[in-house]
Amino acid sequence: MSPVTVVINKILLGWIAFGAGFAVAGGFIAFISLIGIVTRLAGITKTADHIPIYENSMAMGILLFNLLSLYQPVFSWIFPAAGYSIMYLSSLFTGIFAGCLAGALAEVVNIIPIFSRRVKLRKGFPYMVKAAALGKCIGCLIQFYLFNII
Template sequence: MLIRSVILMVYGLAAGALIAASFLAFLSMIGVIPRLAGLTKTIKYARTYENCIALGGILGTAVYIYRWHIPLGWPILIIYGVFGGICVGCLVGALAEMLKSLPIFSRRLIIRDGIPYIVYAIALGKIFGCYIQFYLERK
């Protein structure tokens, strides 16, 4: 039983580290932070922005896993919602810009036909993954 627990702990930590690294690599690949810092003319604080995003991911994961109850009231919930919406909006905008690079990517890989199928496969994978997470895991 102890060996199984240790293996599960190592597996969980490795999977969590992989997801965190991929998310941060994704953010750096699409360049959200430098663009926002450039637009707001606060490029000297770019490192602070990156640290805040990493800290937010760590704290968000801890709150989700350990189900911490933070009784701060409605005003803090509204502020959290506004900043969460800003973050999601920035990611959506960056993803929209990334989709513009899909034709360049397809030319380099010599993919002539099937680009719509690739986009559909990505969308269906996301839908299927959300369905598994939200509907099948809770039953």
């Protein structure tokens, strides 16, 4: 392939990724707004006047990570330890977000009260929530360890 063709292909892929990012971000933001995770977290942190900033930040983050997953850049050229630092920091924030999303979704569908009635659980709600969080954490660590991400 000629260098011009390579550049045109990269520009075309960039536009496709950008358009796909807009579509994914729009659907995801609609889903997040529907289950009320942003308004719930903004109410808890008493920052309800910043909800549009939160939603725009989530949409831009989805677009950015869509481009990052498409092109898979190497961050070690910035400074030597940046690659792992960026990976660990983004993994931390992704885990926090996934945990909040899973908790909000479970709250919306009332999974914990339904489950506790089905198994006739009368005591130990805090232990059940802590066990679920610990299991999620251990499962993620095992997955990351097995796939050599960490």
